[in-house]
Amino acid sequence: MTETPATETPVQSPSPARPGRLVLVTGLSGAGMSVALKALEDLGYEAVDNLRLSLVPALLEQADPRKRPLALVIDSRTRDFSAHAVLEQVESLKAHEDLDVRLVFLDCGDEVLQRRFTETRRRHPLADDRPVPDGIQRERAMLFPLKQQADETIDTTQLSIHDLRRILAGKFQIGAQAALQVFVTSFSFRLGLPREADLVFDVRFLTNPHYDPDLRPLTGLDPAVAARVEGDPDFPDFFRHLTDLLRPLLPRYNQEGKSYLTIAVGCTGGKHRSVFVAERLAAWLGDLGLKVGLSHRELQRQSPRGG
The missing domain is CATH 3.40.50.300 (P-loop containing nucleotide triphosphate hydrolases)
Incomplete structure (x- = not known):
């Protein structure tokens, strides 16, 4: 055997x-x-x-x-x-x-x-x-x-x-997932750059609702202001180029081990244009499946004049 x-x-x-x-x-x-x-x-x-x-x-x-x-x-x-x-x-x-x-x-x-x-x-x-x-x-x-x-x-x-x-x-964060967390904030250039920002985008070239007396008291959270900014003929191309820029960057940040990314969007007063664009950008990032935080720095304190 x-x-x-x-x-x-x-x-x-x-x-x-x-x-x-x-x-x-x-x-x-x-x-x-x-x-x-x-x-x-x-x-x-x-x-x-x-x-x-x-x-x-x-x-x-x-x-x-x-x-x-x-x-x-x-x-x-x-x-x-x-x-x-x-x-x-x-x-x-x-x-x-x-x-x-x-x-x-x-x-x-x-x-x-x-x-x-x-x-x-x-x-x-x-x-x-x-x-x-x-x-x-x-x-x-x-x-x-x-x-x-x-x-x-x-x-x-x-x-x-x-x-x-x-x-x-x-x-x-303990046990944080490897997935990149993104925070988007709007701000006023008059009051200085957010010092924690990793990427800063300037939207002062867009139509400024501040000069419309009916829109001046409102913010980028209001539909009328959103419609005015979005109606700028340069806005669609700008937002497309912005997202085309970010799309390949986000996975690279993740691959390099960066767990947290702050994107700041600024205009003159931090009340109209930057607020609307930050809202749109945060929604786009959320649609990609990312964990996104959002704040509007100047709306959280007394709003300065300007758009």
Whole structure:
């Protein structure tokens, strides 16, 4: 009787463990670090505020970022804080193959920072015996190396708390699908570019409803304004070229690992033309099956004059 050799079962190597996620948040005092940490905590991160830099290794030994992502705020309030020490720590942490480490820097304009400290009557951590503007400048100089080396820089000058939370969710959501998330916003060039924008489109060449007294009080959300802008003879070709430009770009952004894309559409006042075009663009993106967010920056606050 011939003995049939036993069939060997191939041994499958275990799939590599997913690296733990560690987000280090730093930046200018008053730029929104507390809001950012709370937003990350709401996303499911274990959040630790104002941790001494020397205690980070001990924390990582106790916490396991592979089981639950970890978010830390380390800023100028910390007793042993220095930009050089933070960068050394980040470099050391990034050497660990089982850790995905991201350094996030929150920036903000000086005037807005000064107003925030004045309105809340908070003391700037570096302005104990000097005016707030001096503390802001001192801290800005101190943190400059961190801003230069940050993986993500978010300027909160014109962001609401909701906007900051939305941006962080787009970048750091746990278990986020690979599919690209797109956010479309309209804005006024008079009031400045949205600093979080990846792509900016100028629609000031289109017919301006502002000069029609009946349409001036309305916005791009109103059918009469929409009809006026859409009736511009150049609008159909413009919108077709715009979508033809974006169509091949969107999958490439996704392939390159970009999970969040902000598209800004601007006109003079951010009330008529940009609002209508942003609405149309968001609808077109939604028809492609993308997850799309939409806001109109100037309609969320007192609207300026102009279209």
